Amino acid sequence: MKWFLSFGLQRRKRELQEELDAHLQMAIADRVARGETAEAARQAAAREFGNILLVQDVTRDMWGQAWLEQLGRDVRYAIRQLRKSPAFTITATAMLTVAICANSTVFSWIDGTMLRPIPGARDTGDLVSLQRGERNFSPTPPFSYLDYRDLREQNHTFTGMLAYHNDWIALTGGAQPDRVYIANVSANFFDVLGIKPTLGRFFLPDEEARAVPNVVLGYSLWKTRYGKDPAIVGKSIEVARHPLTVIGVAPEGFVGAAPGLRDDLWVTLDPLGTDVWRMTHRDSDWLIVIGRLRHGVSRGTAAQDLDTLMHRNVAAYPDQHLGDNRITLDPMWRSPFGANGYMAATLPILLAFAAVVLLLTSANVATLTLVRFVSRRRELAIRQSLGANRMQLVRQMMLEGAICSIVAGVVALALTSWTSKTFAWFFPANSIPLALNGTMDHRVVIGIAVFSLLAGMLCGALPAWRSSHAPAMEVLKAESASISGGSRNRKLLSGLVVAQIALTLPLLLCSGLFLRTLRNLAAANPGFEQDHVLTASVGLNIAGYSNDEAKLMRRKILDRVSALPGVEVASLTDWIPMTLIQKRDDAYPEGYVPHPHESLLVQNAEVGPRYFESLHIPILEGREFTTNDDEKVPSVIIVDQTAARRFWPGQDPLGKRLRVWGSLFTVVGVVRNSTHTFVNESPEPMVYLSYLQHPGYETMVQVKTRGNPVDLAPAVESAIHGIDSRLPVFDVRSMRESTQMASTFAVIESTLAGMFALIGLVLAITGIYGVVAYRTQLRTHEIGIRMALGASRVDVLRLVLSQGLWLTGIGLALGLASALGLTRIIVRLLYGIGANDPVTVVSVVTLLGAMSLAACYLPAHRAMRRNPVTAIREL
Amino acid sequence: MSEKDTYKNRIELLQGTLDMLILQTLQWGPQHGYGIVQALRLRSGDVLQVETGSLYPALHRLERQGWVQSEWKQSESKQKARYYQITAKGKEQLASDLSRWERIVEAIGSVMHVSPEESAS
Numbered sequence: 004m005k006w007f008l009s010f011g012l013q014r015r016k017r018e019l020q021e022e023l024d025a026h027l028q029m030a031i032a033d034r035v036a037r038g039e040t041a042e043a044a045r046q047a048a049a050r051e052f053g054n055i056l057l058v059q060d061v062t063r064d065m066w067g068q069a070w071l072e073q074l075g076r077d078v079r080y081a082i083r084q085l086r087k088s089p090a091f092t093i094t095a096t097a098m099l100t101v102a103i104c105a106n107s108t109v110f111s112w113i114d115g116t117m118l119r120p121i122p123g124a125r126d127t128g129d130l131v132s133l134q135r136g137e138r139n140f141s142p143t144p145p146f147s148y149l150d151y152r153d154l155r156e157q158n159h160t161f162t163g164m165l166a167y168h169n170d171w172i173a174l175t176g177g178a179q180p181d182r183v184y185i186a187n188v189s190a191n192f193f194d195v196l197g198i199k200p201t202l203g204r205f206f207l208p209d210e211e212a213r214a215v216p217n218v219v220l221g222y223s224l225w226k227t228r229y230g231k232d233p234a235i236v237g238k239s240i241e242v243a244r245h246p247l248t249v250i251g252v253a254p255e256g257f258v259g260a261a262p263g264l265r266d267d268l269w270v271t272l273d274p275l276g277t278d279v280w281r282m283t284h285r286d287s288d289w290l291i292v293i294g295r296l297r298h299g300v301s302r303g304t305a306a307q308d309l310d311t312l313m314h315r316n317v318a319a320y321p322d323q324h325l326g327d328n329r330i331t332l333d334p335m336w337r338s339p340f341g342a343n344g345y346m347a348a349t350l351p352i353l354l355a356f357a358a359v360v361l362l363l364t365s366a367n368v369a370t371l372t373l374v375r376f377v378s379r380r381r382e383l384a385i386r387q388s389l390g391a392n393r394m395q396l397v398r399q400m401m402l403e404g405a406i407c408s409i410v411a412g413v414v415a416l417a418l419t420s421w422t423s424k425t426f427a428w429f430f431p432a433n434s435i436p437l438a439l440n441g442t443m444d445h446r447v448v449i450g451i452a453v454f455s456l457l458a459g460m461l462c463g464a465l466p467a468w469r470s471s472h473a474p475a476m477e478v479l480k481a482e483s484a485s486i487s488g489g490s491r492n493r494k495l496l497s498g499l500v501v502a503q504i505a506l507t508l509p510l511l512l513c514s515g516l517f518l519r520t521l522r523n524l525a526a527a528n529p530g531f532e533q534d535h536v537l538t539a540s541v542g543l544n545i546a547g548y549s550n551d552e553a554k555l556m557r558r559k560i561l562d563r564v565s566a567l568p569g570v571e572v573a574s575l576t577d578w579i580p581m582t583l584i585q586k587r588d589d590a591y592p593e594g595y596v597p598h599p600h601e602s603l604l605v606q607n608a609e610v611g612p613r614y615f616e617s618l619h620i621p622i623l624e625g626r627e628f629t630t631n632d633d634e635k636v637p638s639v640i641i642v643d644q645t646a647a648r649r650f651w652p653g654q655d656p657l658g659k660r661l662r663v664w665g666s667l668f669t670v671v672g673v674v675r676n677s678t679h680t681f682v683n684e685s686p687e688p689m690v691y692l693s694y695l696q697h698p699g700y701e702t703m704v705q706v707k708t709r710g711n712p713v714d715l716a717p718a719v720e721s722a723i724h725g726i727d728s729r730l731p732v733f734d735v736r737s738m739r740e741s742t743q744m745a746s747t748f749a750v751i752e753s754t755l756a757g758m759f760a761l762i763g764l765v766l767a768i769t770g771i772y773g774v775v776a777y778r779t780q781l782r783t784h785e786i787g788i789r790m791a792l793g794a795s796r797v798d799v800l801r802l803v804l805s806q807g808l809w810l811t812g813i814g815l816a817l818g819l820a821s822a823l824g825l826t827r828i829i830v831r832l833l834y835g836i837g838a839n840d841p842v843t844v845v846s847v848v849t850l851l852g853a854m855s856l857a858a859c860y861l862p863a864h865r866a867m868r869r870n871p872v873t874a875i876r877e878l
Numbered sequence: 879m880s881e882k883d884t885y886k887n888r889i890e891l892l893q894g895t896l897d898m899l900i901l902q903t904l905q906w907g908p909q910h911g912y913g914i915v916q917a918l919r920l921r922s923g924d925v926l927q928v929e930t931g932s933l934y935p936a937l938h939r940l941e942r943q944g945w946v947q948s949e950w951k952q953s954e955s956k957q958k959a960r961y962y963q964i965t966a967k968g969k970e971q972l973a974s975d976l977s978r979w980e981r982i983v984e985a986i987g988s989v990m991h992v993s994p995e996e997s998a999s
Contacts, residue, residue, distance in 0.1 A: 021909065021960075022960045023959060026930065028957055061935045065942060
């Protein structure tokens with residue numbers, strides 16, 4: 004602390020001493036001049052002057068720097084005290100470290116995902132995500148190009164509005180095609196986000212809708228594939244066998260506008276002029292739109308503005324705007340596009356859990372501190388009688404708590420820089436370019452500082468204030484005769500133990516519910532076969548084949564793969580269930596006229612012959628697709644039970660016709676419902692189209708195998724490469740592995756809740772053990788007397804146990820009351836279990852009660868076994 | 879109550895008045911702490927005895943507020959001492975202290991000198 008005190012202060016102190024000295028010398032000189040002897044003059048002057056040290060002290064108080072010096076003294080004293088009891092110091096610091104780290108880790112995840120929705124973009128708080136129609140998790144892109152342009156050009160509430168469409172594609176030209184994630188973007192894309200190029204330039208306004216084969220590279224692609232070539236601008240690269248000219252490189256860290264998803268490169272909306280249809284039709288919804296609000300405009304006002312514009316378009320082109328057209332705006336942290344919709348549903352709840360752990364830890368450390376202060380009350384009393392006022396004592400004791408929590412904060416900071424990166428571990432292998440992880444930036448550091456300050460104050464202030472209340476004289480006189488450390492401290496200690504148990508119970512209950520949810524999810528039947536199915540994604544659409552060639556290729560692939568030994572059935576699909584990917588479109592039964600804004604969205608997938616057989620989805624009526632359901636025959640469709648009930652309630656759906664994308668499809672089969680995205684979803688209508696009639700955008704081979712599907716992966720891959728060695732094959736994995744994606748969030752929730760509950764349990768048990776043991780020890784003398792007077796061992800056991808059980812009982816009752824209220828918050832995240840599931844409640848209460856009982860039994864047992872004679876002697 | 883607190887209370891009681899007295903003393907020229915004590919004692923006919931424990935904190939506070947400034951000089955008796963000098967801001971403060979003081983004296987005076995007839999009416 005010394006180095007804190009400026010050199011100037013030392014000089015001022017010296018000067019003050021000289022000044023007072025001069026005063027004294029002048030007084031002496033005056034007295035001598037008046038005829039007193041030197042000795043008498045000095046004595047009289049000194050008497051007149053008073054206490055020179057005290058005068059210095061009160062004068063220094065006027066400088067306004069005294070507190071700094073005092074703080075230095077207090078800190079040194081606090082460190083000395085902490086070093087005297089290393090067991091307490093290490094325990095308290097370690098517990099605080101764990102609690103702070105739990106908070107900062109979850110916070111770093113929130114920070115890295117929800118608070119930094121678009122890394123690198125300017126003022127993301129002004130950005131809003133536009134959604135049209137029904138709100139749901141991962142909706143499909145909601146806008147057509149022409150509607151987007153109208154909204155962009157006619158609104159009064161935005162400074163800019165960008166549009167994008169994500170996709171994947173292959174970088175060709177190398178030895179092997181590389182899969183990359185690409186986005187078609189409006190020309191103002193980078194401008195609205197506030198991104199500046201590292202090299203070259205971004206797109207110009209007049210390039211937006213024209214066929215200009217320009218490409219902007221992402222920083223990491225430029226780095227890994229092109230070795231940071233400084234002369235890349237102007238060079239040509241091959242993307243899906245088309246040459247594109249590199250015009251710029253995006254800055255490091257920027258990975259696109261969809262929160263949590265990565266783009267590797269960007270092109271304009273129709274760079275090759277091959278997508279004229281979707282550039283010119285208002286019923287082709289393919290763009291995701293983000294707007295930057297004008298300064299001071301609220302989301303509500305902006306939504307009204309856009310609604311007005313959209314209504315105008317709906318009135319002008321009613322046929323192209325079937326379904327719900329209302330516009331809603333979301334801030335980026337909970338944008339339904341990208342990963343933040345899922346994050347917003349999970350992470351804040353986990354942060355709340357972590358906060359409870361911090362509270363619990365603080366209560367625990369406060370208990371320890373209080374026990375320690377009670378045994379230090381003699382020291383405190385002596386200091387008080389020597390002139391320390393209560394404020395000084397409180398400050399002194401709070402400092403000890405603060406030092407522990409500051410050290411804990413520093414350690415937590417180091418730990419969090421590692422734990423923040425563990426978020427990515429939760430996500431299984433999948434085909435989504437997830438860019439999700441925690442970050443360690445200034446916000447997390449500030450967060451840690453706030454958490455530790457909070458912890459320090461919570462665990463230091465209360466016991467400090469309490470202990471400083473002890474009247475000094477009584478403490479000094481009564482010291483060890485006091486039986487249990489004063490009734491006020493006893494109440495506070497009991498209160499802290501009750502609080503710990505009451506806080507632990509909700510944690511345990513929630514984690515129990517999450518764990519049972521996870522088990523239910525794993526045990527749930529999704530309605531299709533997961534165990535003997537292998538899927539592989541083939542990059543047919545990017546290999547440069549004509550439509551006819553592609554058709555032929557698909558047939559060849561099916562034939563070759565079907566013929567492999569170990570393969571029972573092979574089929575085609577453009578979609579794999581439970582991978583968080585879904586497609587939706589409006590669908591209407593023939594003859595039905597939808598009301599304006601009425602939405603009849605259905606999920607859909609294009610599937611090949613024998614698809615349902617390969618997944619063991621039963622056909623309830625009609626038939627499954629065959630190789631004959633190709634473009635030569637009228638379009639056919641298979642619906643699931645939910646769709647059948649929705650469109651033709653009480654009727655036989657077979658032979659009925661459904662309008663999708665403006666054309667009519669005849670129903671040829673009804674299949675049983677199966678899970679689309681989440682096991683706990685509410686069933687949405689699903690329709691299946693014939694892959695051979697309407698080839699899907701993705702080509703996925705789906706194989707039902709006899710043995711372990713993974714064993715067949717190399718054979719399937721080489722069979723496809725046998726047809727064309729340049730064909731890219733990706734994401735070859737078992738269905739079981741793919742569908743793990745659907746339970747990722749349940750895994751995150753139960754893992755963290757479980758960890759937090761475990762920490763809570765350990766803290767609560769050590770807390771109650773510590774308090775009961777301490778109080779029993781203080782009563783050793785009393786117990787000795789009781790036993791000498793004839794109390795049996797069982798009486799002693801009962802005496803000590805009843806104390807602990809009372810506390811446990813009150814804690815459990817309070818905890819149960821709050822827990823039953825709190826579980827309502829997580830009810831949306833549960834599956835197959837009620838928020839107040841009696842079995843979970845009873846087992847959690849029993850667990851906590853039994854553990855507390857065990858914690859009380861240990862000290863009780865020890866007290867019971869004491870020899871009464873030695874117990875009486877011990878004071 | 880500790881000795882330190884006793885000092886503090888006395889400073890608080892006297893603060894306004896002591897500040898005014900110090901500033902007034904410095905009106906007559908720069909002076910060191912001992913000189914101020916002597917001047918006050920002399921001019922008050924030995925009534926006002928300012929204690930060092932009140933004087934020095936007051937001087938240092940006045941300096942921090944910018945009402946006085948100090949420098950080290952040799953006294954007539956060759957003793958090196960810290961001399962305090964009133965500043966322009968200090969003079970303004972003195973004027974306002976004085977007028978407030980006079981109002982208080984007048985107010986207290988008019989309370990104390992009321993004749994019985996006047997209070998009866």
